Amino acid sequence: MPMKAGQALRVLACLLFLCALPGLVAAKDYGYPLANPFEATIAGTPGPLMPQLPATRDIKQKDYSFNLRPEREHGLPANFWAVKRFKYRLARQKHEAPLIFIIAGTGARYDASGMEYLKKLFYGAGFHVVQLSSPTSYDFMVSASKHATPGYSPLDAAELYAVMQRIRQRHDDLPVSDWHLTGYSLGALEAAFVSEMDSQQQAIGFSRTLLINPPVNLHTSVSNLDRMARVRLDDLPLGESFYQSLFDRLARFFERKGRFDLNEAMLFEFQQSRERLNDEQLALLIASVFRFASADINFVSDLINRRGLITQPGVRINDGTSLTPYFELAMLCDFNCYLRDQLLPFWQKRYQPDGSLEQLIHATSLYALADYLRQADNLAVMHNADDIILGEGDLEYLDGLLGSRLMLYPRGGHLGNMQFTTNAADMLEFFHAQTYE
Template identity: 40%
Template sequence: MNRYLHYLYVSLLALAGSLAHADDSSYPVTNPFLATIVGTPPQLAAPVPPETEVRQTDLAVTVLPERHLPPALSRYHDLHYRLAWHNEPAPLIFLIAGTGSGYSSPRLDYLKRVFWQAGMHVIILSSPTNHDFIAAASRSGLPGLGLSDARDLHTAMSMAVEHARDKKNLQITEYRLAGFSLGALNAAFVAHLDQSLRQFNFTRTLLLNPPVDLYASIRRLDALARTQLDGVSSGDSFYEHIFQKLARYFAESGGTDIEGGLFYGIQSSDSALTDAEMAMLIGAVFRFAAADLNFMADLVTEGGRYAPAGEKLKVSTSLTPYLRRALFCDFSCYLETQLWPVWNNANDGKSIDDMAWDTSLYSIAGFLRDNPNIAALTNADDFILTADNYRFITETFGERALLYPHGGHGGNLQHRDVVATMLHFMEGDVQ
């Protein structure tokens, strides 16, 4: 195990042990990397209706009519979102997806069914770092700044709700808000902005596994993708290494159920994935999200880093070479090469640490502390947070800090106890 991963894992164990006040639960996966990958065992998940029983549809609204995109990306001109609704008056909850995720992500679809089943209309929006949001709704084309992203989201939410109201005759009694991971940080800034704008007047805002210091969390995620494995020298050899482990497991077990075998059977076999391998798998997912962000932001701002400025990308143009180039730039690289130069030009005399502070929950701590309608739900072993971050959450939110000992980064969000806690808070109770 490399030095960083060893330090991270030991820190998580120490932190989990120190949070004696974290809510107990029957969530059984105690390894934070495995929890993040496998999620909640089906037998412990809160029951939700099947997708076919949810009254829902995907819609699209024009947010930036002046936005010009090359033909290859013309399908992203309008912002797509998912709506689940009831035919009677009900609260509406906005859900904001996590880092790089779209409105159709499985995690958000599950939460959609949770809240729809509880009697709410639901609108799911992509993360501001997802390609469709960057293209259709990001005014600067450079997501990653707390207030700027909140303004873009607030505008998109306003237009989406009016569009949905017109299309489906929604009757809305009040507005609520939730987000996962980066989407949780986005939700905090949107709620803070709306306090001034007083458009939605959110009655409840729930932050699920939020980063406290976004840029510090980004560096931790980038480090996972750089985990060193013995005998593995490149991305290609890493995936070949994992494939060989899977092939060996399936050959020995006689099964072919990848979903079940990979995450449960294989972990109790001689072919079990190590912490380093699981960390690198998680890091690889975020690296692809970073490539998506890098490429689309560069394209919208005509930076010319990946697709030469002025080059016409036709519908028939393959984007693979450009995306492959963007894979070499992680989230930290995006901050340094695209976001920071633009922010620095507009904020003369300030440092990158100032930019990080402005996009952290620290910068709106007073609002979070004093607003009884905002809660944060997270886990003691979530690897995007440090001990200081946890301390901030517990001290800032008090009884509204809904903490669990295990679950990694969102791995326990389908657990029946966690879902019950979410719904209790949304309905006006804190447990």
């Protein structure tokens, strides 16, 4: 039986330690205004508290593409024509400058709103910038990933690292003084694995790596979000479906804007409207975004690998095929379901035949990089004490590994303060500093 919303959120708050942790918070007089972690996660940073950024028209940038998986040119439905070539965005300075690779969060493309913000921030500070889609985005899965089964961090990192090397070779005329790396959310976890890989192979030689709100234990983070999706809302009007309301509002946003960015739509439709959501609705809304991303991963991974879990073997999908039945099936399987049904069997077959789920969880989390993180003085983590993806003991674990290389803020939820002026200044200071103590 599902818990009532209030009960579930109180349990979740206890699990997540949604309070400042004494001795770990970086600044006592932190000016970020939103104390509610759920609201911060969705609403982000108010405009007046964001840094000044260059206008898009003032950025010299271009989208490029590679044909990395030619075997899929004719092996996938025509619906995927737009993502059969791997795409990325490069913003270049007119002079020699450091270059920074940015890895997107769960399910996000290279041109997502968070990626555009970070591009403008670093470009305005004098960096060349390369924007990369998440390995969990459908375009990366289709156009770049050999196995299209994301979630095993070492493999995701290897595919990202290979793409970065291809990009470096393609733009070998670009005058680069230093190479840097960052990512947010799941992209931050992947950046940690890429950084560790680069420390051994030195194919690029990253000078600095910054992880922005990474999950410590990926399984804990996705379980938190899956748990939020199971909250029951008791205060909705009789007969109204929260999900139907969600779809209706997103449809209105798309109709007005003529384009779709899920994070921007959530902010516009819910937090800037008169119908502000309570904590229970906010929690479900956050979980819903993640659930949609999980459905994409489930569907695309099953389709490309022809596993028959969602798309029946032998059934051809073309432009005229309704994807609604497949989407509904994919929505029934959350990320933990994907982990059990697709990722675990794939990992066991390819890497560890007798491996357990617990071993897979360890191998995909920062625990697997403990020795590297402890000694990597060119790597730092930015996090929030009230981040909703964290579990019990995660911040203490990071503090024990990183010490002063953990920049912890008392509030901001999950990425809500990424665009706050203090955070922006700290990001730039980390990459511009000669040493980090």
